[in-house]
Amino acid sequence: MLAKRIVPCLDVKEGKVVKGVQFRNHEIVGDIVPLAKRYAEEGADELVFYDITASAHDRVIDKSWISRVAEQIDIPFCVAGGIRTIEQAREKLAFGADKISINSPALTDPSLIARLQDEFGRQCIVIGIDSYYDAVTESYKVKQFTGDEAATKDTQWFTQDWVAEVQKQGCGEIVLNVMNQDGVRQGYDIKQLSMIRAICDVPLIASGGAGTMEHFRHVFAEANVDAALAASVFHKGIIDIQDLKRYLKSNNIAVRV
Amino acid sequence: MSKVNVTRRPSEIIGNTVIIDTGCANLSSVRYAFERLMTDIERESLFVSDDVEMIKNAERIILPGVGTAAAAMASLKNRGLVNVIQALKQPVLGVCLGMQMLTRSSKERGGKSEDCPCLNIIATDIKQLDSQGLPLPHMGWNQITPSSHPIFAGISAGSYVYFVHSYRAPLSDFTIATSQHGETFSAAIAKDNFIGLQFHPEKSSDVGAAMLQNFLYMNKDTFAQSSTKSLASNNPLNEAKL
Secondary structure, three states: OOOOEEEEEEEEEOOEEEEEEOOEEEEEEEEHHHHHHHHHHHOOOOEEEEEOOOOOOOOOOOOHHHHHHHHHOOOOEEEEOOOOOHHHHHHHHHOOOOEEEEOHHHHHOOHHHHHHHHHHOHHHEEEEEEEEEEOOOOEEEEEEOOOOOOOOEEEEEEHHHHHHHHHHHOOOEEEEEEHHHOOOOOOOOHHHHHHHHOOOOOOEEEEOOOOOHHHHHHHHHHHOOOEEEEOHHHHOOOOOHHHHHHHHHHOOOOOOO | OOOOOOOOOOOOOOOOEEEEOOOOOOOHHHHHHHHHOOOHHHHOOEEEEOOHHHHHOOOEEEEOOOOOHHHHHHHHHHOOOHHHHHOOOOOEEEEOHHHHHOEEEEOOOOOOOOOEEOOOOEEEEEEEOOOOOOOOOEEEEEEEEEOOOHHHOOOOOOEEEEEEEOEEEOOOOOEEEEEEEOEEEEEEEEEOOEEEEOOOHHHOHHHHHHHHHHHHOOOOOOOOOOOHHHHHOOOHHHHHOO
């Protein structure tokens, strides 16, 4: 049986791993390669590196660290941030990334997803979606350019419609980041994730809100996601990955222990 | 974590290890995985190459693969490597698409109207995985039931390895490990000196590293005496009557 994946996310800014609260006030938490290696050794199933400034500032991430990560770790990893063209994607994959993740550029041009999957196969094309609950319309909607508060903007996409569209275009996996929950460690948005799970045929990764081991159990058991992504609880040592996996296993969640 | 012994063996790795340069993007992950298992001196005998003589004379050869079967086969044809690979007698390890290319054909047509002809070394055919409603691609860590084939020395049943694929080899006499995602399928196949792994050992933590190390200690003599018949006894279907 396919194991549920635990995925630490390392937000990268100017060559360092950073973490902000609700996408703001970023603080440095460490160097990329030692942190990546530590998580791999502790039992992380996969890593995501996301350059949170890349899309918003119209520049591409410095890629030299990608090959340094690939040299050191023996689990899959995904690189996100500022990938707008086939060539930019090819470069990341050539440096050793297993997957690339697209967020804002896909909203600008959804056909980018189809072109990427034609070139590299859908298995390495991940779509990141920043979804928020809009209290006015009582619906979930998608935001763009979230890496920079000044550039962040609302889109016309309802989250369900965008999830359907990116699958139609040929993505291999979806990371659903629930912005209202991000960084405040109040738990994953089970209601929204369950709703998206029902319309998502590709692997679904929950992101945003993990604070306790119980939150992970809930999101796997109730929303049936394939993977759970988290950052601050791992960076700050609030949850140990090995403890988490033992806890999940003892609660009958299939994990790689 | 499931602890697998990847402590270095006392003897050094003998001879050249060649990763065939298929021109596909992601060869570096495979190369890095072998480098992690090698000393500085041994790394000097690791090559990424499409040179016919270098491949023919290698002690052991890796056929990696990323992309579609059609693109990878076209690349091997362009490099004049199809006959060369078919004639190899030393250990050959196909990884993921590299495994699929060892078979007769693949249904992954890549927009063409015909099935994609492959290297025709192992008499089985690649078809889409019947996930029986589970998400595709089959992506993530799944358990394998390995046979006693030497590539799996030290690997226990139920070990997790990393898969990323939508097509698979069916169960057959060539199956040397099974896994299940919906249907049960070949996680690995082998015939004589040719071994194919559907998963990514280079991304499978200690478990994958142990397999790659097993491969590095194979040499030209490892399969010199073997035949399809003797390998069939490695088939977990025969052993376990699954």
